[in-house]
Amino acid sequence: MTSLTRNPGAEPEPALEPEPGPERSRLLEPAAEAERESIDAEFVPAGTRGYRRVNEWLTPAGLGAGISRGLRGLFGRRAPIVDRIAIVIVLALVVVAIIGPFIAPYDPYLAQPVDALLPPSAAHWMGTDDAGRDVLSRLLTGAGTTLLAAIAVVVLTTVIGVVVASIAALSPRAVDTVIMRVCDIAMALPAMVLALGIAAALGPSLGSVVVAMVIAMWPGTTRLVRGILRVTMSSAYVESARVTGVSKAGLLARHVLPNSMDSVYVQASMEISGAIVLMAGLAYLGVGAPPPSADWGAMVAQGREYITTAWWVTTFPGLAITIAAIAFGLLGDAIRVRLDPSLRRR
């Protein structure tokens, strides 16, 4: 990890760069960026430039470039083996989520009581559940909804978190304090409890679980983002931009937010694993997608009563949740370490 040959002289420190004033033509920027990109790709090892190269991450194209750069770094020869395993699992999960329903060997919803609770065999790799449905087929079919819902929750909470935290950062100190205090208070309630109450009231559907989780999770995200913004705001280049007379809103939009987004993305990728586990817990309590659906958490709940006679019904879905949660957690960790060279020693 420490053997990466860094190239600190490849780019000037942002603090020393003249801040682009509002009068500077925006048309020039993409070309300049592209030029820098090509130079960088030649001379700087992938993944070592995190904090200096995040401006483009805000645009979709830039986000794509950032991700591919990150992937190159994670797949590179010097990437730690754990990171590589994590990214392979995450990619495999994404693939399964997309093609899962098509490669499922059996109908995941068709009950066949004759085949109930068959142990794992060549015909049913993960056995069958109490209704005679193939566990593997149900897992493959449920992957899409489980992952998509978890990612939707994280995207929504992150967007809300960034917007509210930005509003707080722009507001007078008193308003800022009130917003953060409300978040503190909301965080005193476990997300599990809040989400359970809201999801139950909204009725059993995947949509209500997503809404409930977003309501339960945004205060935590907002607090984290506010913290990230505060750290960025205290950097020297933001201070120098302020001195040159950039307005508060301009400061936030042009300097603080772009330079904070990498930390926000890292936070979001870590939260996916928390969202998967929380959603599984809610499904386990019975407030997830309604019964025939192949939600992983609901599958664990459904297999629970048969654990003594048919361990496979509950074990495999639980294992799937665990693997997904761990893989996303490790991925977030890997990206974080990659973006912040100071963490590499640890």
Added chain:
Amino acid sequence: MAIYVAKRVGLAILSVWGIITIVFFLTKLIPGDAARVAAGRTATADQIAQARERLGLDKPVLEQYADFLARAVRGDLGQSASTHQNVVTDLSQTVPVTLQLVLVAMLFTIVIAVPLGTLAAALRDKAPDVAARILFVLSGGVPVFWLAILLQWLFASNLGWFPISGSNAFGAAPPDVTGFTLVDSAIAGDPAAFADSFEHLVLPALALSAPFLSTVARNVRSNLIGALDTDYVAFAVSKGAKPFRVVVHHGLRSTFGSTLTIIGMQLGWMMGAALLVETVFALPGIGVYLNQAVLNQDTFAVLGCVLVIGVVFTVASLVVDLIQIGTDPRVRASYTTGATA
């Protein structure tokens, strides 16, 4: 100094009021007719109207809110629509079960996480560190309820090392004084009942501690690594202090504050996660009660549970802050010089 403590206590009370307010209006915002649920499935329009009046649901929302607060201050949280008991009575039976589980789980968390995190930091990048980190990752990702089911299946059903479910074996329960079975059996001077109560707690507490253990251990590890890099540790080493003394006395001590803060917040969150564990091990705690209350739209019961969980969280973070003011001169200085750190 006393002023800061008073301020902090005032803030804690304000937080609890805030929680109650948020949740009260959430229960009013969400769809569903609590009166219909309370009156039962076969209720006539008349009976529903009666239930509505009995629960005070016919009054304006703000008046309901004022009523609820006024009664809550006097220790009356209303009547549960499903158990038909006062919510306070219900809570006095269920809260000790959960609180005992959470405290034992927290004990497990500290006993496992702090030494492991210390070991990992002291032997950084060596085999024990790698093994410990794999364990942290695993325990951080595993869903609590699934772990609980597996532990129950393996250690209770198959191996028979621990009882499968419940708080006590039949006939072994100590006389109910506090509701905490461990405390009750100690009061009764009954070692057999104490052992029985503890055996019933091991698996649930272990399952509950898993995700929290991971956070605490990682925190100890990264903070300790930072502390071991400092000049004062280098000085202690050059003075010839023994490695154990360097790590524990010089290093670990400085991580105390942040570990304590995390543990304080986790105590409240554990009350939420306890819900899943209680369901698996059939413990009659607040989690199972809350789950029922939510599914029955039992507003007063939900509010009561939320109040308890909020109070636990708030009190835990209050205690943590007070301990830090008491033990950490840096924190104390930041309070007494007027600057809020």
